[in-house]
Structures are given as C-alpha cells and as structure tokens.
Amino acid sequence: xxxxxxxxxxxxxxxxxxxxxxxxxxxxxxxxxxxxxxxxxxxxxxxxxxxxxxxxxxxxxxxxxxxxxxxxxxxxxxxxxxxxxxxxxxxxxxxxxxxxxxxxxxxxxxxxxxxxxxxxxxxxxxxxxxxxxxxxxxxxxxxxxxxxxxxxxxxxxxxxxxxxxxxxxxxxxxxxxxxxxxxxxxxxxxxxxxxxxxxxxxxxxxxxxxxxxxxxxxxxxxxxxxxxxxxxxxxxxxxxxxxxxxxxxxxxxxxxxxxxxxxxxxxxxxxxxxxxxxxxxxxxxxxxxxxxxxxxxxxxxxxxxxxxxxxxxxxxxxxxxxxxxxxxxxxxxxxxxxxxxxxxxxxxxxxxxxxxxxxxxxxxxxxxxxxxxxxxxxxxxxxxxxxxxxxxxxxxxxxxxxxxxxxxxxxxxxxxxxxxxxxxxxxxxxxxxxxxxxxxxxxxxxxxxxxxxxxxxxxxxxxxxxxxxxxxxxxxxxxxxxxxxxxxxxxxxxxxxxxxxxxxxxxxxxxxxxxxxxxxxx
Numbered sequence: 001x002x003x004x005x006x007x008x009x010x011x012x013x014x015x016x017x018x019x020x021x022x023x024x025x026x027x028x029x030x031x032x033x034x035x036x037x038x039x040x041x042x043x044x045x046x047x048x049x050x051x052x053x054x055x056x057x058x059x060x061x062x063x064x065x066x067x068x069x070x071x072x073x074x075x076x077x078x079x080x081x082x083x084x085x086x087x088x089x090x091x092x093x094x095x096x097x098x099x100x101x102x103x104x105x106x107x108x109x110x111x112x113x114x115x116x117x118x119x120x121x122x123x124x125x126x127x128x129x130x131x132x133x134x135x136x137x138x139x140x141x142x143x144x145x146x147x148x149x150x151x152x153x154x155x156x157x158x159x160x161x162x163x164x165x166x167x168x169x170x171x172x173x174x175x176x177x178x179x180x181x182x183x184x185x186x187x188x189x190x191x192x193x194x195x196x197x198x199x200x201x202x203x204x205x206x207x208x209x210x211x212x213x214x215x216x217x218x219x220x221x222x223x224x225x226x227x228x229x230x231x232x233x234x235x236x237x238x239x240x241x242x243x244x245x246x247x248x249x250x251x252x253x254x255x256x257x258x259x260x261x262x263x264x265x266x267x268x269x270x271x272x273x274x275x276x277x278x279x280x281x282x283x284x285x286x287x288x289x290x291x292x293x294x295x296x297x298x299x300x301x302x303x304x305x306x307x308x309x310x311x312x313x314x315x316x317x318x319x320x321x322x323x324x325x326x327x328x329x330x331x332x333x334x335x336x337x338x339x340x341x342x343x344x345x346x347x348x349x350x351x352x353x354x355x356x357x358x359x360x361x362x363x364x365x366x367x368x369x370x371x372x373x374x375x376x377x378x379x380x381x382x383x384x385x386x387x388x389x390x391x392x393x394x395x396x397x398x399x400x401x402x403x404x405x406x407x408x409x410x411x412x413x414x415x416x417x418x419x420x421x422x423x424x425x426x427x428x429x430x431x432x433x434x435x436x437x438x439x440x441x442x443x444x445x446x447x448x449x450x451x452x453x454x455x456x457x458x459x460x461x462x463x464x465x466x467x468x469x470x471x472x473x474x475x476x477x478x479x480x481x482x483x484x485x486x487x488x489x490x491x492x493x494x495x496x497x498x499x500x501x502x503x504x505x506x507x508x509x510x511x512x513x514x515x516x517x518x519x520x521x522x
Contacts, residue, residue, distance in 0.1 A: 001400075002117075002180060003118065004118055004120050005022070005024045005118055006024065006025055006120040006122055007022060007023050007024040007026075007118055007119075007120075007121075007122060007123075007124070007228065008022070008023050008121075008122065008123040008124075008125060008373060009021070009022050009026040009033075009115065009119065009121045009123070009124050010022070010023075010124075010125040010126075010127075010369045010372045011032075011108070011124070011125070011126055011369070012127045012160075012366075012368045012371045012372065013082050013107075013108065013126070013127065014179065015046055015080055015105065015179055015181065015182060015237055015367075016046070016047055016079075016080075016081060016108075016179040016181055016182075016234070016338075016449060017040075017044050017045065017046060017047060017080045017179070017180070018044075018045040018047045018061075019045070019366045019368070019369035020032070020033045020035075020042055020043050020045065020109070020111070020115075020369070021043055021366060021369040021370055021372075021373055022032070022119055023373045025122065025284070026053035029098065030073040030370050030373050031043075032044070032117065033074065033115065033119070034368060035061070035111075035114050035115070035116065036037060037061070037062055037063045037507065038060060038061035038062055038063065038111070038114055038324065039061060039062065040061070040062050041045075041064070043062040043366055043369070044061060044366070044368050045060070045062070045111065046061050046064070046065040046079075047079060047080075047082060047107070048060065048061065048064040048065045048068065048077065048079045049064050049077075049078040049079075049081070049098065049103045049106055049107050050063070050064035050067040050068075050076055050077055050078070051076055051078065051097055051098055051103075051106060052072075052076050053075075053076075053097055053405070054438075058106060058110060058211075059238070060106070060110045060111060061111075063079070067251075069252040070502060073132070073414070075096065075097055075491075076096075076097060076102045078096055078097075079134065079181075080181055081098075081100040081103040081104060082100075082104065082154050083129075083132075083182070084100035085100050085101055085104050085132070085135070085139055086132040086133070086134065086135025086137075086138070086139060087132045087135065087138035089107065103137055103138065104143075104414070105185055108143060108147075108445075109143075109146070109147075109274060111286055112147055120402075122147050122149075122150060122151065122493075123149070123150070123151040123152070123153065124147065124149045124151070124152050124153070125152075125153045125154075125155060125372045125373065126140060126144075126152065126153070126155075126159065126372075127154075127155055127156070127157050127160055127368055127369070127372050128154055128155070128156055128226055129156075129157055130156050130157065130158060130188065132485065133156060136161075136214075137154065137448075140154065140204065141204055141210075142212070144204050144205055144219055145210060149205070149206060150205070150208050151203065151205055152203070152205035153202065153203055153204065153317050154202045154203075154204055155202075155371075155372045157368050158173070158175060158188045158190070159184070159190055159191065159371075160368045160369075160372040161168075161175065161335055161362070161367050161368050161370070161371050162333075162335065162462050167190060167332060167333055167335075167442045168332070169190055169191065170189070170190060170191075171190050171332035171333065172188070172189045172190075172191070172225065172326060172331055172332060173187070173188060173189075173190065173331065173332055173334070173335060174185060174186070174187045174317075174331050174333075174335070174354075175332050175334075175335045175337055176180075176334065176335070176336050176337065176338075176341050176346075176350060177190070177313075177338045177341065177404075178233060178234065178337075178338045178340025178341045178343075178346065179233050179234065179338040179339070179340065180233050180234045180235050180339070180340075180341070181231060181233040181235055181236075182229055182230065182231055182232070182233050182325030183229055183230065183232055183233060183309075183310070183340075184227070184228075184381060185223060185227070185228050185313055185314065185317045185323045185330055186225075186226065186227040186228070186230040186253065186272070186317070187224075187225040187226045187227075187317065187331070188225060188327060189223040191223070195510065196247050200495070201304060216427050223323075225320075225321050225324050225326050226317050226318075226320035226321040226323075226324065226326070227317070227319070227320075228313050228316050228317045228320070229313075230309065230310060230313060232306070233338075234259070234338075234339055234340045235255075235259075235338060237257045237301065237303075237340065238255050238256075238258040238262060239255060239258070240300050240301070240304045240487065241258040241261065241262060241292070241297070241300060242255060242258045242280065242295075242496070244252045245297075245302050246280055246282060247292045249280075251281040252279075252283055254280045255275070255280055256362075257278050257279065257280060258278070258280075260278070261276060261278045261292055261496045262297070262329070263339070264276055265293075265294055265297045265343075266339070266342045266344070267342075268342075268434060269343055270294060270345075271294075272293070272294045272295060274294070275291040275292065276291065276292055276293070277289050277290070277292045278291075278292060279289055279292050279293075289455035290442060296345065297345075298344075298345045301343070301345055302345075307345075307349055308348060310346070311353075313427065314353060314397075328354055328356070328357060328486040329356075331354075331357045332357075332358070333355050333357065333359070333360050333365075334354060334356045334358070334359045334360070335359070335360050335361075335362070336350070336359065336361040336362075337362075337367060337368070337450075338444055341361070342361065345446075347359070348360070351467065360445055361392075370401065375452075381448060387409055387439050387440045387521075388405055388406070388407065388408045388409045388439065388440035388466075388476050389406045389407045389438075389439055389440075389501065389521065390403040390404055390405050390406055390437070390438045390439070390440075390466050391403070391404050391406055391421065391435065391437060391438075392404075392436040392437075392468070393423075394426035395428065396424075396484060396485055403438055403463045403466040404421070406419050406421070406493050407477070407493070407495065409440060411474045413495040413499070414494075414496055414497045415494045415495045418492035418493060418494050418504070419492070419493040419494075420490070420491070420492055421442075421490075421491045421493070422487050422489070422490050422491075423487075423488055423489040423490075423491065424480040424484075424485055424486060424487055424488060424509075425483055425484050425485065425486050425488055428484050428485065428486055429481045429482075429483070429485045430481060430482055430484075431474070431477060431478050431481045432475055432477050432478075432483075433475070433476045433477075433478070433488065433489055434473045434474070434475055435474040435475075435476065435491070435518065436468060436469075436473045437468075437469045437471070437473075438466040438467055438468045438469060439466065439467060439469065439502065440465070440466060469518075469519060471519040474503070474516050474518055476505055476513060478507060479507075486509050488507065488508055489505060489506070489513075490505070490506040490508065491503050491504070491505055491506075491507070491508070492504040492506075495521060498520075499520050499521050499522055500517050500518075500519070500520055500521070501517070501518040501519060501520075501521055502515060502517055502518065503515070503518055
C-alpha cells in the first residue's frame with residue numbers, strides 16, 4: 001500500500017509555466033510533483049489550456065501544449081492568460097472561447113483534481129503578482145470557495161522568491177525574470193526590517209471556512225519601487241535559433257527542438273567551443289542535422305539585439321527607481337528568475353552592468369513556489385497588535401531617556417522571532433538595570449491644511465505618545481558593576497499565545513539570567 005503524505009501544497013501560477021511543490025508536515029524538504037500528461041518535468045506545468053466547444057473537452061499543461069498547432073487553435077488553445085487576470089489594461093484575444101479568468105479557473109480546478117492521491121493536502125498556498133494583486137486576489141477568493149481544502153493561504157511572488165533564498169526582511173531587491181513570452185524587471189522592497197512588521201501570508205480559508213473578509217491577517221505585499229517589462233521571451237529565442245538555420249521555416253516541431261538545444265546550451269557546465277547537434281525538419285518527413293555551439297548561440301542572441309533591449313529596459317528601471325530615491329547602492333541582491341535568465345550570456349551581462357550587487361540564481365522556475373512553502377510552514381490565524389510596545393532607554397549623548405520600539409502596531413502575535421536588544425550602563429558603577437515598558441497611546445497624526453484650495457501637510461506634526469505601563473518594572477541585578485556606555489545585558493523579547501510580554505536575559509558573557517513575564521499586553 002502506497003504511503004500517504006500529509007502536508008502543504010504550493011501552486012505558483014506563472015504566465016509560461018506553473019510550478020507545483022509539496023512539503024510533508026514531518027519533513028523540512030520540499031518535493032516537486034509529477035503528474036502524467038500534465039507536467040513537462042517534475043513540478044513544472046506549461047500554463048496552457050485546450051477547451052473545445054461544444055464537446056467540453058478540456059486539457060491542461062503538456063497535453064494542451066501538444067494541441068497548440070491543431071486546427072482551430074486560435075479558438076480552443078489558451079496561453080499567456082495569467083498576466084491578464086486582474087489586469088484591466090492589456091487586451092485579450094477576442095477569438096478565444098474562454099476569458100482569462102475562466103482559463104485560470106479551469107486550469108487550477110483541473111490541476112487540483114489531478115494531484116496524485118498519495119498527497120493528502122492540509123493546506124494550499126497560492127502566489128499572487130504584486131502589480132495586479134488586488135484584482136487577482138478577488139478572483140482567487142471566488143475560486144477558493146470551490147476548492148475542498150481546510151486552509152488556503154496567499155503570498156506575494158517577490159516576497160516568496162526572496163524568502164526562498166533567505167533575504168533579510170526590509171531589503172530592496174531587483175528581480176530579472178525572463179520567461180517564455182515576457183521579460184520582467186522590478187525593484188521591490190520586502191516588508192519588515194528594523195522596527196517594522198515582517199511579511200505574512202494571508203489566510204483566505206481556515207478550518208474550511210472563508211475568512212478572506214474577516215481574517216485579521218491581511219497580506220503585506222512587497223512594495224514596488226520600479227517595474228518594466230516587454231513581450232519578448234524564451235519563445236522568441238527559440239524562433240531566432242530556427243531562423244538562423246532555416247529562414248523560411250514552416251514546421252512548428254522545429255521550434256520545440258530549438259527549445260531543447262537552447263536549454264542544453266544554457267547550462268553553465270558545457271564548454272564554450274563544443275558543438276551540439278540537433279535535427280530540424282526541412283521538408284515533409286525529411287530532417288537535416290545542424291550543429292550549434294555556445295559561441296553561435298550567443299551570436300544569435302546578440303544579432304537579434306536582445307542585449308541592447310535589456311540595456312534599454314534596465315536603464316528605464318533604474319531611472320524610475322532614482323525618482324523614488326532608490327539607487328543601485330541600495331540593492332541587497334539581484335535575483336534571477338525564469339529559464340531565460342540562466343543563459344550564461346545573460347548572467348554575464350547583468351554581472352557586468354551591476355557589478356557591486358550580489359547576484360543569486362535560485363532554481364529559476366520553482367524558486368517562488370518553494371519560497372511560498374518556506375513562508376507558510378505553520379501559518380495560522382494570529383492576532384494583530386493594536387498598539388506599539390517600547391522600552392525606556394538612556395541617550396548618553398543627549399543625557400536623557402527615550403522610548404525605543406520593541407514591537408510595532410500591526411505586527412502579529414504570538415511572535416515567531418525574538419526582538420534582540422543589548423543594554424548599556426547609563427551611569428558609572430551601575431549594578432541594577434530596570435526594564436521599563438511603555439505602550440503607544442496616540443499615533444503620530446499628519447495634519448492636512450489647505451492653501452489656495454490645495455491640500456498640504458502642516459509643518460508641525462503631532463508626536464506619537466508613549467505611556468509607561470503601570471505594572472511593576474523588572475529589576476535585574478548583575479554580579480559586577482559596570483561603567484557608563486559598557487554593554488551589559490542581552491535581552492530577547494517575545495509575546496506568547498496568552499498575550500504576555502516575555503523577556504529572556506543574558507549577561508554580556510552569554511550567561512543565562514532567566515526568563516521573566518513583564519505583563520499582559522492588554
């Protein structure tokens with residue numbers, strides 16, 4: 001009897017390829033799922049739908065892709081529909097039987113019903129683009145009502161990609177995504193960082209119930225700083241390869257063969273001078289062998305002006321970012337996504353253009369799906385802090401006390417990560433340290449005034465007000481005295497499920513001094 005695996009399924013619906021990954025609840029590793037006649041390789045499904053009227057014949061993935069050159073394909077074959085969902089700007093193919101939202105619905109429902117039975121899905125994690133996520137999310141919510149699973153969570157694509165390679169919260173990252181039919185470049189800021197709430201997945205369904213309207217846990221998307229793209233992609237490179245050898249090509253099978261040799265030449269392991277053979281159809285039932293090396297492959301790319309096109313896109317991307325006070329120096333990392341970004345010439349191009357920023361190249365197709373799994377190992381409904389919590393510290397330079405934030409309004413609790421703080425002595429011969437906590441009473445207000453009928457922000461803004469807790473402060477006594485400015489205590493703050501603010505204390509030699517309950521946050 002086949003072993004039943006219980007856990008989380010991640011589906012990253014892409015414009016060219018969709019990725020399906022699974023993580024067993026007892027395992028830290030993820031697996032890419034194979035589905036006969038649907039996946040083209042483990043976990044990878046061509047994002048394509050074949051739907052005939054009036055027979056209602058439906059195929060998706062690999063089976064649909066094989067039908068794209070059949071008669072009536074302009075009516076029944078659907079691809080490139082994901083980018084149109086929730087996007088009112090781009091035009092749709094009016095000849096197609098289905099609308100983009102209908103394509104996506106049939107694709108995901110058929111895929112869900114085709115997941116092998118050995119996988120018991122407790123939670124489904126879906127990804128959403130950030131540029132059209134509002135409309136895309138609304139479409140997903142309607143769709144999720146018809147999917148029989150206890151929990152459904154939603155994460156945004158850039159955050160999932162960054163979490164897949166452990167980028168710190170608060171980072172600004174650039175993504176270069178060269179897919180089958182598009183090039184997308186964007187610079188985004190991942191939620192979180194010092195003193196700010198980190199990204200969280202949004203629950204759309206919990207315990208079988210729709211919680212999309214009542215969940216306290218709303219998706220915190222990455223912030224788009226700049227974005228640029230074009231409708232050029234890997235399929236165009238395939239066409240260029242065929243045109244190089246057979247300018248008057250009439251056979252669609254040659255495009256598929258070009259894609260195979262392109263993937264081989266995109267490997268960093270092959271030698272530059274080696275030639276690889278492929279056979280193209282030149283007449284009905286007559287093939288001819290051709291040889292392609294990395295040198296010829298790169299020549300084809302350059303002659304078709306792809307690098308010049310990338311230069312132009314990158315220039316516009318960085319110009320837009322500068323308008324929002326973001327420069328190359330602010331970037332933490334460049335992430336390469338999509339199969340086309342793995343071409344050695346493309347990697348060399350971006351490395352030379354932005355040499356001082358680290359470039360990471362996770363598995364190009366599945367990185368977002370795997371990152372989504374990493375983001376939701378134990379996602380559950382959490383409460384949101386309705387007020388900030390701060391600790392009172394001493395500013396040695398200004399010789400006065402001030403409030404330093406520990407947890408901010410909007411963060412979830414129970415907390416998963418501790419807030420670490422190192423305390424210094426505020427006076428000479430200090431032996432006792434008081435932990436004094438305050439909470440936000442009133443948020444900073446930004447007053448709008450009108451001058452000559454135009455709205456402006458007033459020059460003087462009201463300050464955020466912190467009030468001291470009426471609970472008894474914690475006093476920690478050290479063995480030895482210390483002098484002003486010396487590091488003495490290392491504190492780790494957390495909020496537990498009972499809503500208590502806890503602190504673990506260590507001295508500067510890393511000796512454990514105990515864990516203390518500072519009081520309830522309500």
